[in-house]
Amino acid sequence: MWRLVPPKLGRLSRSLKLAALGSLLVLMVLHSPSLLASWQRNELADRRFLQLNKCPACFGTSWCRRFLNGQVVFEAWGRLRLLDFLNVKNVYFAQYGEPREGGRRRVVLKRLGSQRELAQLDQSICKRATGRPRCDLLQAMPRTEFARLNGDVRLLTPEAVEGWSDLVHCPSQRLLDRLVRRYAETKDSGSFLLRNLKDSERMQLLLTLAFNPEPLVLQSFPSDEGWPFAKYLGACGRMVAVNYVGEELWSYFNAPWEKRVDLAWQLMEIAEQLTNNDFEFALYLLDVSFDNFAVGPRDGKVIIVDAENVLVADKRLIRQSCYNHLFVASSVPSPQVAVSQINLKTGMCGTKANLMTVIRRLAYHFQKKFFVLVQLWTTITTLFVRTSYPDMPPGVALLEDFFMIHQVKLPKMAV
Numbered sequence: 001m002w003r004l005v006p007p008k009l010g011r012l013s014r015s016l017k018l019a020a021l022g023s024l025l026v027l028m029v030l031h032s033p034s035l036l037a038s039w040q041r042n043e044l045a046d047r048r049f050l051q052l053n054k055c056p057a058c059f060g061t062s063w064c065r066r067f068l069n070g071q072v073v074f075e076a077w078g079r080l081r082l083l084d085f086l087n088v089k090n091v092y093f094a095q096y097g098e099p100r101e102g103g104r105r106r107v108v109l110k111r112l113g114s115q116r117e118l119a120q121l122d123q124s125i126c127k128r129a130t131g132r133p134r135c136d137l138l139q140a141m142p143r144t145e146f147a148r149l150n151g152d153v154r155l156l157t158p159e160a161v162e163g164w165s166d167l168v169h170c171p172s173q174r175l176l177d178r179l180v181r182r183y184a185e186t187k188d189s190g191s192f193l194l195r196n197l198k199d200s201e202r203m204q205l206l207l208t209l210a211f212n213p214e215p216l217v218l219q220s221f222p223s224d225e226g227w228p229f230a231k232y233l234g235a236c237g238r239m240v241a242v243n244y245v246g247e248e249l250w251s252y253f254n255a256p257w258e259k260r261v262d263l264a265w266q267l268m269e270i271a272e273q274l275t276n277n278d279f280e281f282a283l284y285l286l287d288v289s290f291d292n293f294a295v296g297p298r299d300g301k302v303i304i305v306d307a308e309n310v311l312v313a314d315k316r317l318i319r320q321s322c323y324n325h326l327f328v329a330s331s332v333p334s335p336q337v338a339v340s341q342i343n344l345k346t347g348m349c350g351t352k353a354n355l356m357t358v359i360r361r362l363a364y365h366f367q368k369k370f371f372v373l374v375q376l377w378t379t380i381t382t383l384f385v386r387t388s389y390p391d392m393p394p395g396v397a398l399l400e401d402f403f404m405i406h407q408v409k410l411p412k413m414a415v
Contacts, residue, residue, distance in 0.1 A: 042070050042073050042074075043074070044067050044070075044072045044073060044074060044094065044109075044239075045067060045068050045069070045070050047068070047237070050064075050067060050236050050237035050238065050239050051237040051238040051239070052064065052236060052237035053138075053237075054122075054137045054138075054237065054238065055138075055200065055204070055237060056138075056141050056146075056199075056200040056201075056203040056204050056207070057121070057122070057125055057137040057138075057140075057141050057203075057207060058204060058207075058235070058237045058238050059112065059185070059204060059207075059208050059215060059235040059237070059238055059239075059240055060184070060185030060204055060208075060215070060234065060235030060236070060240075061185065061235065061236055061237070062184060062185050062234040062235060062236075063233060063234030063235055063236045063241055064236040064237070066096070066234070066236075067236045067239070068236075071096060071097055071098065072094050072095070072096045072107070072109075072241070073094060073095050074092060074093075074094050075092075075093045075094055075095060075106075088114055089110075089114065090110065090111035090112075090113065090114060090115065090118075091108060091109070091110050091111075092108070092109040092110075093106060093107075093108060093109070093244070094106070094107050094108075094109050094241075095107070096233075096241070105244070106244040107233060107241050107242065107243060107244055108230070108241070108242050108243070108244050108305075109239055109240070109241055110214075110239070110240045110241075110242065111238055111239060111240075112208075112211065112212035112214060112215070112238070112240060112308075113211065113212055117211075118238065121211055122134075122137065125137060125140050125141065125144055126140055128140075128143075128144050128145070129141070129143040129144050130143075141203050141207075142199075142203075145206075146202075146203045146206040146207050146210075147199070147202075147203055148160075149194060149202060149206065150199065150202075152195070153194055153195060154193060154194065154195055155173070155176070155177070155180075155192070155193065155194055156176045156177075156179070156180050156194045157173065157176065158171045158172065158173060158176065161176070161206070161209060161210075164209055164210045165209060165210060165211075165212075165213045166213070166286055166308075166309050166310060166311045167209065167213040167216060167217060167310060167311070167312055168209065168213075168312075169311050170311070170313060171312075171314075172314035172316070172317040174314055174316065174317070175220075175281065175312055175314055177192035178192075178220050179205075179209070179216050179219075179220050180192050180193070180194055180197070180205070182216075182219045182220045182222075183197070183201075183205055183216070183219060184215075184219045184232060184234065185201060185204055185205070185234075185235060186198070186201045212308050213308070213310075214240075214306070214307045214308045215232055215235065215240055217229065217307040217310050217312075218230065218231070218232035218242065218307060219232050221281075221283065223243075223303075226273075227273075228270045228273060228274075228302065228303055228304050229303065229304050229305075229307055230242045230243050230245050230294075230303055230304070230305045230307075231243035242305075245294035245295070245296055245303045245305055246294045246295050246296045246297045246303075247294060247295060247297070248290060248291055248293065248294050248295075248305075249263065249290040249291075249293040249294065249295060249302070250290035250291065252295060259300075262300070263295065263300075263302055266301070266302040267293075267302060270302060270304070280314070280315040280316050281312055281313070281314060281315065282312070282313040282314075282315050283310055283311070283312050283313075284310070284311045284312075284313070285304070285309070285310060286309040286310065286311055287306070287308070287309035291306065292304060292305060292306035293305065
């Protein structure tokens with residue numbers, strides 16, 4: 001029998017593995033006091049670990065009482081700081097419990113960026129304020145653009161923040177008013193007036209908007225109103241807490257075929273909900289991957305768990321702009337038809353087109369029911385186009401049916 005690896009290389013590989021294991025054991029022995037201390041101590045009650053000392057260059061303080069009172073604790077291996085180098089995304093699992101409730105529930109903690117990204121944020125703030133890479137962030141923040149909108153500014157306007165992140169790539173005043181009104185890191189939430197926020201709260205809001213707007217997306221489009229996002233709980237320093245949903249979508253690769261078809265159908269429903277809703281905001285996911293979706297263990301509902309890269313378009317503003325710049329000038333009789341075509345192009349080429357890759361791989365992974373699923377997919381896409389854009393001319397609808405069907409060509413499989 002042929003050897004795939006020469007004997008010398010095999011022995012070298014085993015030696016390297018033993019050396020790596022030995023190095024890990026040595027590190028554990030050298031750090032055994034700190035390992036034991038980190039295992040016994042609740043670091044989520046430590047102000048420095050939460051980076052609360054960096055506020056207002058942080059994400060909020062609404063959950064600080066819960067953190068500092070020890071109501072939030074790491075799960076198992078999350079207590080070992082030696083393993084942090086493996087946690088590139090700075091995402092942790094923890095248990096949270098209210099004293100009155102008695103029980104605990106699982107939550108997800110996020111720093112909203114890697115250690116490198118957070119360090120770059122600090123350096124950027126310091127350089128803009130002092131010209132040096134290191135400084136006192138508490139003193140530097142009032143000298144940055146995050147403090148430019150002081151108490152004299154009444155509203156958060158598109159001109160002030162346009163392009164800061166995907167969320168405000170093309171903002172409208174209605175969207176920004178919604179962000180301020182739904183901002184959860186203030187005691188006086190509910191007002192769209194920016195001047196009603198404290199100076200520190202305004203700086204935290206603007207920094208979050210520029211660095212990672214995921215908390216603002218979860219707050220502005222909450223799950224309590226039916227939006228398919230994880231529930232935002234609160235923040236303390238540079239640690240944000242959101243509700244734990246369930247296992248990520250990739251863990252369902254080998255689930256029964258019917259289950260995967262159900263998940264694929266839910267993804268299409270999410271795309272439809274984000275594009276067409278009563279609030280007339282179109283949300284487009286710019287980063288679609290299996291890691292960004294999770295499935296509830298009880299209800300089997302698909303939820304978006306990573307909302308950092310979400311572009312929000314105000315359809316009212318688009319409709320008004322289309323009417324002003326297109327229909328008045330060119331005397332097109334039906335603005336609804338053109339708006340539908342615009343929505344079709346942005347919607348299909350945005351969230352829905354990106355979701356196709358996820359849906360195809362999820363629904364067709366190692367399966368033999370090829371023709372049945374092609375027929376199901378054709379029915380879904382055809383029904384989707386016609387029900388989403390009923391006022392579209394028949395020729396355009398047929399063209400889009402053809403386009404959608406041919407976008408989901410499947411690899412050849414044995415039946």
